[in-house]
Structure formats: structure tokens, C-alpha cells
Amino acid sequence: MTADSLRYRVVHETGYKYSSLVTSSRQIAHLSPRETSWQKVVSHQLDIRPASIERNVSIDYFGNYMISLFVDEPHHALTVRAESEVIVSRYAPSPDAASPPWEESLAVKGEWGPGTDLEVESYRIPSPAVPLLASARAYAAPSFTPGRPWLAALLDLTQRIRKEFVYDPKATTISTSVEEVLELKRGVCQDYAHLMLSCLRTLGIPARYVSGYVLNRSRADGTKLTGADASHAWVCAHCPTLGWVAFDPTNGKIADVEFITLGWGREFRDVSPLRGVVLGTASQLLSVAVSVTPIPEPASVASA
């Protein structure tokens, strides 16, 4: 697996079944892959059933695509299907690349002058699901010994979370806090990502939440990457010399060409694939199906 870039088709289907009639539904989808220096979107299509009478594509605060949909007819079920074709190029630094001591990525306290990098500062602050926690600081401490190179420290934390936590979809819910996850030592990729964000931001390292997919196939060593049958989440942190580097605590590795990025924000809520408000008194049943298929590359695609 030495290709410099890979081409994928991703199909992400979300279905809601309602217990009683829903009269209208307003949804916001973060299901359209973001264009980045390493990711090119070849095609993208988003369908909703019943058909929406209003549809609006915009760019959200964090620079992601956001599609607003409005369905104004009575329905018992709602389906949103996103199909995308993307080309991802290799972009991650090698795990042994040189990096400065991790302390250098911290803000210099009390010095606010011209030239503040707002993109970096946006992700240094706590957010509702990513609080600053003494317990997160304590958990991170063994990885962040004084003077340790930034990349080594972050990769160590990434791998420790993978080793010390059990991937267990039954252990947590959407409202489980980072503190609880830290106690349970269990969770899913979203919990892993929020935990790692909490560790990093408590230390003062800017870090964002990334929503996307990971390639669903067996690797040469026979292992399958966790989180492949649904959408996936990981973390991207900022290093003064390397820039933004992505880490996947669920799989304990630097995220690279096997990862397809939908978008990023401070935490899950900023980029949740689909959120909506429906009119009606129904309870709902949700189903999600994701498939990520590599497409043989006909010719090399220009990439830096």
C-alpha cells in the first residue's frame, strides 16, 4: 500500500422511521466532503426522501459544506442518502518526523498582540462536550514529559487511548461526558475523540474534531480498522512547525490516506452528519449504513 493517493466511493444512508405521522421536517446535513489541499471531491450527490421543497447549500462557520433541507409533507419515514467520490492524497508526516518540544505549541500567556492566528485560537478553547478537566490533564501527563517532541507526545497519547480503552458501543450514549468516559475506559470513536480533545485543550494544545470515514477493508496484517461501518471521528492538532496533524485514537495511529474527511469543528455537535427538527409527536427509529469502496485509479492524479 504505497500509493500516493487513493480514490473512493462513499455511500452514507441515514433512515428515520417514525412511530406516528410527521408533518414537516427541517434537517441540516454535514454529509458533503470538504475540499482540502489533500482531498479532492470528484462528485457528490445528496438525496432526501420524501423530496425537500427547500434546499440550501452554504459554508458553515468552520468552513464545511452544510446543506439545509426542508420537507413539508406528511411522512412516516425519512431517508437521506449521500454519495461521494473523492481522491485522497498522502498528507501526514511520517511518525518519526522531527518536531519541536510540545510546549512550543502552547499559547504565550497574556500576550495578545497583532497577528493572532484565529484559526489556531478557535480550537484552543473548551466547548460544551470538551471541557477542560484536571482528570484529562492527569491522564495525558505520562505522554507529555517535559521537552518531548510534539509528534512523539501526541502519537503516544493516541496509542495509549487505543490500548487503555475498550471500544464498546453499548457502554456510552450520545450524552455521556468525557469525565464518565475517562472513568469507564470504554466508548466509541466519538468518545475517544472528545477525550483526546479534552486532554489536548486542557494542556493548551489547539485541536479540532474531524468527522469522516475510514476505509473498510482488511489490511495486510489482517486487522480491520474499527469504526468502518459507520461514519468515523478523529482528532486534528496543531503543531507550530508541522501544521495540522490528524490522529485517530480509535485505531492508535496518525490519520492519512485511508481517511476521508467530511468536515471539522470544535466537537461532534458542530459537524454532526445530520441533525433536524421534526413537527409531530413521534418517537423515532434510526438506521445508518455506510460503505467506503476504493476505486482502482485509472491514472495518477495531480497532487502536491
Add this chain to the structure above:
Amino acid sequence: MLLSYPNPQGRYDELFAAPGRPREPWSKLYSELTLASVSDIGAMRAAAERQIRDSGVTYNVYADPKGQDRPWDLDVLPLIIDTHEWSQIESGIRQRAWLLNAILGDIYGPQELLREGLIPAPLVYGHSSFLRPACKAQVPGKTHLHVYAADLARSPDGRWWVMADRTQAASGAGYALENRLIVSRTFPHLYRDLRIQHLARFFATMRDSLLHYAPKGDGAPLVVLLTPGPYNETYFEHTLLSRYLGFPLVEGGDLTVRDGKVWLKTIGGLRRVHAIMRRQDGSYCDPLELRSDSALGVAGLTDCARRGSVLIANALGSGVLESGTLLGFLPRIAERLLGQELQMPSIGTWWCGEPAALADALKRVDRLVFKPADPANNFDVIFGHDLDAKGLAEFKKRLEARPEAFVAQELVHVSQAPVLSRNAELLVEPRGVGLRVFAVATPAGYMVMPGGLTRVASSASARVVTMQRGGGSKDTWVMSPGQVDASFTLLRTTVTPADLVRAPAGLPSRLAENLYWLGRYQERCDDMARLLRQTLGLKLQDSDDEENAQQPLEELARQTGLIGDDEDVEQALLTATLSQEEPGSLPVNLKSLQQVAFHLRERMSLDNWRVLNNVLQDIPDSDVQEVSTALEWLDMVTLRLMTLSGFALDGMTRDNAWRFMSIGRRLERLVFQCAALQCAFLHDGTAGLTWLLRLSDSAVTYRARYMVSPEWLPVLDLIVVDASNPRSVLFQAKGVLGYLEVLQKEYGPCGAELLREHVRFLTDMDRGRHLNPESEELRNTISGLRNAALQLNDRLTQRFFNVGQARTWSSLRV
């Protein structure tokens, strides 16, 4: 009488320049007070309190165990400010509002102030009221801050300082208006002689400016006042401003978004909303893009704000400036943005997230007050000098652990002003005061309300002046430099014949629905109370001819859900009468009535409201097993319900609001009467008919008309087809039909055809042939009407009321 008024110690005294020597603007009030006797003062206080009660001015205190209503606390002695001093305050506030608006424009736009480091980025990015989805919005007129308030206090040297900025949804302007109405009546001569500036123009300007800035299109401009509802502590003010400004009072559920615009749901369909004056926090305004747990919002509102299709005052996200953290940075920003010095200083305030500020604060904790950096992190204000050695050490630790969560503020000894004392011997005593002033954006800059809400500390020793902690208030009198423009008096005297409003345009659907259910519950409770009274009454009597009435009555109690199938009947009846938990019981229905009424509070007189509020008062304990006690309680309930229907009959104009309430009421009674008749048919002949007449409240009429004991023909004539009897079936059906026909003219078909056939039959029938229980036609009509009532309920719900409630779902976690 002012001899006992103590000298200020380390404070500025608003009244006296020196002991016994009042300041110039106060001299007339001072001489009036020195001439006043103890009983004069008492009379003044009593008159003001009566006015507050009469106009129903209230303020809800969250912590108040007695809950909702606390009468507004007003001290009738005004705070008087002279012309010169006021012009300085006015100019400072205008500049400050301008500055804050410019800062909002930057924070929600290019963020240059953050990039240049004039505002530390985390103060904005980490603030719970920084609403990212509101960024890059097309804000009409580039005005984010329409209504601004500042809390001022005066230091011992006589200077005014800004203690806090209110940029989210400032409350108090309406209370200031109400204070003015009362106090100007308490001192009519003084008010005129001192040439006090009027407040009305401020509100007129507010209305005109909002209309000016609002986007246009889709009909006449409509501004609504968005309230979180009756549970909010300043709900009274929302209702007051709504009436005063002529902006319909709406809740989130009244609004909907279509085609990127906001619409008001009315019984006549959707009406475009051009501007929203919001009195709820921005983050609660849209469950789709902002707080998804908000039940108060309008899904899609943020998108409309971004498009600029609706003006929101204040713009979403304006609350980000409500934090002490920014105060210290304002002077430099003023220089950068306005090229001016900040005129009105903020009280010394430092964000502890800056190392230098933290170091300084740690050195002098005892002289500082500590507040949360983000209003969302709610903790009580900490007064440094209150801490003992142990508390000090603990607090320092807390501060050092999370310095960015705190602001340190200089402790101010606020000025004192005289209040009428509750202690008869003192008459007048001093209290700490703070002044909340208001400004409104106009195309010509900000206009400052000439006056404001003076807030009074709750006790002589209290150091925090806040309404939420039970402080009081005063009117604020600003003396006029010249003639007072008296042409602009308050709205109550400026309505011209052309302005007379016969019916408010487009009754909001939610209101119509609540009125309808008010009618239904009121009648349902009344029917239940009568039925229970009769059924239980039989248990106390032994008369033979009444004995058989038990069967149909109990059958009816079962059909109406009061009692279940095979229970101990007496026990079940007592439970239905007294239990506040048993579903379907009378008390549970009374509670539903109260709940519906609560949401209609702004439409009720205070007396009406009081009766409703007390409808469950003196209910006997549900363990009571005595029929006689239960009967006494039922008498009481029946009486109270009669009082309530009296209010409706006497106190409401015959508009659509009244029609919806009456439809509810008559439909409910129709169903009940039909059910009672069906039970009577079932037990034909064996049970007598006296119970039926009594249940229908028609026994007296019957006795007056016929000397014979009840027989089918005259009884059915009276309670089925006599259109003059307000309890008859025909009376209900005809009434509902009439209301529907009026509504139909305005809104198109809404179900009148469901009733028309039945009404015609009852009106035209051959009484000799059909007025007997064997008549198939009569039986069919009665059961037909019962069904029609149910169908009509669905039809009205579909046609006029909201369908269901919005619920928020987020997609599954990954």
C-alpha cells in the same frame, strides 16, 4: 421627620450635600417631605401599592418558594438627577452603545479586533453566548444592538461608573414606564413644577426605529415581541411592552420558517414577520442550529437572520458582550474604532486570564469582588473581604487553578438615596441605589431614555443591588433644560378614534387553541362537579323515588371517565372528587384548567386570574372518607366555576378570541348533555327524571313551568329543544353553529356542515312524534351530535391550531 436620616459613611448621598442641606434638584421634594405627616406618608405608600395591585405589576423571583407572582416593589420617592449631570450620562451612554455595536459588528464579521489582539480571542471564542451560526449574518442597518442598557453606580466622589453592560435582552424599560405612571400620580405638582422629562418619546422611537430598520415585503410590516413565556421573571414587562408598543406577544411555537422568512401562525394562515424584538437568550432561539434542547425556539430562525430576511433585536449573539471580561479592554478599542476616549468609565475590572491581572488580584483579594467571566458559569459573587483566613486560602487556590473563569472588580460603595421606611418611627431611611439606563438605536444614532430604572438594595446593609434578589425600585426623574414637550404624553391618552382597534389582526393559533381549551376545561370541571355532587348526594339521602337515579348517574360517571368499572363506587367517587393524582379526577382537571389559563394570563383581569389561581384552595385531604366533606368541597368548586364564567360573559369582547373559548365551552357541554340523555334513555322509566333535570340545572325552570312531576315530553322539550334554555342541547348546537358561521366568513369552511342537519331537525321536529325516548330519529340525532362534536374538535385542531410540537433529533453518534 428627616432628623433620624443618618449621614452617609464613605458613600455619596443623593439627597443631602451636607447634613440638613439638600442638593438643589431635591429641595422641592425635601420641603414636601418635611411638611408631610406620618399619615401622609402612609397614604402615599398605600396609594402606590394599590395602583401596583390594580394594574397587576409583578416580578417573578426564581428563588421564591411561593413561586410565580411577586408584586412589583416600588418606592415612591424618585431619584432626581439635574440637567447638567444627565447630559454627561446621556452622552457617555450614546458613545458606549455605539462602541458596543461596532464591536458586535466586528466579532460577527471580520474579527479584526481579535486578530489585532485588542480583544483576547478566548474571551470571544470561549464565551457561551458567542453564537458561531450568527456570524456573517446580513444584519439590517448593520445594527446588532437595538436596545441597550447599562447598570450605573455612583462612587463616593460623585462620579458615575458603568458596572455592567446589558446587551442580550435588557429588561427594565417597561418597569420604568410603570413606575413613572404611579409616581407622577403620587407627586403630580412636583412632577410638573420640576419639569421632568417624559418617557413616551423613547418608546415611540423604539417602535419607529424597528419599523425603519426592518426588511420589507409580503404585506404590512409586522413586529412581534418574542417571550420565553409566563415562567420568565419579567413576563409582566413583556405583556406591558407588547401592549404599549403594539407588537403581538408571541412564543417560539407561534412562529415558523418558510422560504427563508419568518411567519406568524394565525388562525387566518401565515403572516410574514419582519422584525422580532426578543426577550429570550439568543442561544434558545433556534433548536436546529443553536441549543437543540430549547423548547422555546423557532427552527430555521438563524438561517433567516443570516439572510437578513428578518430583523432580530438584539441580533443573535449580542449577549457575548455581557461579560465583565471585556470592560478593561474598552478604552483601547474606543480609541481604535472611534478615535475617541471612552467617556463613561467602567468600574475597575480585570480578566484574571491575563497573568498581570491575576498577580495583581491575588495581592489584594480583600479589596475586590470576583464574578464569573462567563454568565453561563453561574456562581455567587465573591466579596474578598468576607473571606476568613481559610476561605481566602481556598479561594486563591480556586482562582489560580482556573484564572480565566474569573473577573476581579473593584468594590464600590454605591451611593445612597432616601426610601420611605416600613418602620413608622423612621419615616425615611437611606438605601444603596444603582441606576439602569436604556438606549435605543435610531437612524440618527442612539437615543437615551431620559430617566431609567433606579434599583434599590433590599436592606440597609445589602451590597448587591439586584431585582432577582428581592431588591426594590424607584422612578428616575431627569430635569428638563427647557419646556417639556407635553404633546408626547403616554399612550393611554394618545389613542385617536382612527387608532381604535376592534380586533387584533390575526389571532395567533396557539392563543386560539388555549382559549378553546380554557372553555372546554372550564365546562368539563363544571359538569364533573355537578355530576359528582348529585351522585354523592344520593349516598346521604334515603328517599325512595331518588333511589333508582343511582344507576344512570353512575353509568354517566363511568362514561365520562370519573370512575372505573368494577370498583367500590362510593370510594371511587370520593377519589374522583378529591384525588390530585388519579387521572381524570376533578382536581386533576382543575389543574389542567389552571395550566391552560396560565398561558392566557396576559388576557385576564387580575380578579379573574386570582379566582383561577385559587380554584384548588381548601381542597380536603384525599384521605377524608366523609361524603359530607366532599360535598362541601364540590359546592365550593361549583361556585368558583360560576364566578369564572361570569368573568367570561361580562368581561370579554365578542371577538374571535371569545368565539374560540365559547366553542370549546359549548362543545363540551353538548357532549355531556348528549351523554346524560343517552343514559336516561337506557334506564327509561325506572330511574325517574329528576336527576336529569338537576344535572342540567333545569329543575327550577321545570317546576316553575309544570306543576307535575317530571315526565318525558316536558323534560325533553326543556333540555333538548328549548333554544332559550342555556343548558339545552339545541342551545349548544345552535351556538356553536353560529360561531362557526362567523369564522367561516373570514377563514372559509371549518366544519359548520357537521352540525347543520341536526340543528334543523331539532328546530323543525314534530314534538308530539319525536319528543319521547322511543323515537329513533331523536336517538340518532343525539348520538349524531355527540359524534359531530368529536369530529369538530379534530377539524378545529387541523384548521386553526398548531399541529403537534417540534422535536429535535440529532443524528446518531458515530
